[in-house]
Amino acid sequence: MPYTYTRTIRLADTDAAGIVFFANYLGLCHEAYEAALTAAGLPVQSFITGGDVIVPIAKSSVDYLRPLQCGDRVSIALTTSLLSENSFAIDYVITRLGPPDKVAARVRTEHVCTSRSRRERTALPDALAAWVQAG
């Protein structure tokens, strides 16, 4: 079962077209990613902002399938996959909760594990690799 994060769409997520601004779908997915790492007991701040080994995003893509409005309830399901010993992908499905539930977007981010001090790619830390491989 993939990790699933649930959230209500808020006014600040939307724009004057009355729906969630397209860039904010990526922000929603990063929220789900942070929540998933936290739920797995991994040190989010270390990997994201603090340590020598960080996992910046190298690619992102979004397929926008349905608009989302203020007040909508959404779930975001994450599936992780190892791409190499120093990179991984996360596939997200954003679902607008109903009934009936409707897929609102499919998002993918690719992350490359990097050593800041050595300025080069480095193997995923064991705990992170285990989380990625758990799916």
Added chain:
Amino acid sequence: MPYTYTRTIRLADTDAAGIVFFANYLGLCHEAYEAALTAAGLPVQSFITGGDVIVPIAKSSVDYLRPLQCGDRVSIALTTSLLSENSFAIDYVITRLGPPDKVAARVRTEHVCTSRSRRERTALPDALAAWVQAG
């Protein structure tokens, strides 16, 4: 007991100073306001974006007492007060949860009930007035 909203500080809330960007404290409080209206069964979208009677914010103020970092847990407690038959205030206390808990900011927003069609102030709808008076 004031309504209390709880939230984890996320990467997107922060800036390169390593802490929550000062404008985002207002966004956090608006999240709490939307959650409080929803919890009270009030039609958030109607009052905020959709109906003829809206309650735009006329004033806001923030006292920043402590910085907040990615991963911090915060609670936001709301206290409402009627200012006139067509306006109200919300006072928010943002607390960084510990132990020990520390007050991170005090925020106030003032709202003026407005009819879009008549372009003038109008009395609060009964359900909203009841919510404000409940404190």
Added chain:
Amino acid sequence: MPYTYTRTIRLADTDAAGIVFFANYLGLCHEAYEAALTAAGLPVQSFITGGDVIVPIAKSSVDYLRPLQCGDRVSIALTTSLLSENSFAIDYVITRLGPPDKVAARVRTEHVCTSRSRRERTALPDALAAWVQAG
């Protein structure tokens, strides 16, 4: 010559990792898109928020090549291409201005022209089609 938009990276664009938050690259590109439409004399608000014919984004993708920091100057060059009679793509190159200049990201958005009243795809308005075909 593609339309080019220039901008300084600001604190609010960044996150606690000290660099521009990955979702904000899409926001930067949308700024450039709005500026390009305005420079071409096209009614931005009509296409984006107001009219019956809108051009929502159906796909986006980003290749992140270099981080961007507060104070960096960037240029964003747009190249447009028609995909069908009712859709088009925009390719953006975000360059961190030097010397030396360095490509910081490549971004693509795909837009589908839609009639809100008829809830279906519709041909691009002539003025928009002309702008897309001009490249």
Added chain:
Amino acid sequence: MPYTYTRTIRLADTDAAGIVFFANYLGLCHEAYEAALTAAGLPVQSFITGGDVIVPIAKSSVDYLRPLQCGDRVSIALTTSLLSENSFAIDYVITRLGPPDKVAARVRTEHVCTSRSRRERTALPDALAAWVQAG
């Protein structure tokens, strides 16, 4: 003459109420503050994110006078004033450019100069004090 920053309101500034989200007025003012420091030759990144001496915001307040929409042109004029040897205020007037011009908001931020290493208030650096006193 106060420093004046000019900007077009963009889709990302707005929310589903069709106007600029109230928290974003503070973001607009911080943009103007960063531009003013840069124009004065002061090291923005040092004061904001990087050095030992930083000038975090201790208070902010906004009077919202008129809504702003996507496409509106605004000017933001800054007036600075010294509050003590280690603090200063900035008053901003956000004007929606016409004709006729209309004041859209009045904003104030108060900044306290702080040494990160000593965790206490400290005197403004000379160059910053000179900028504040120039008004």
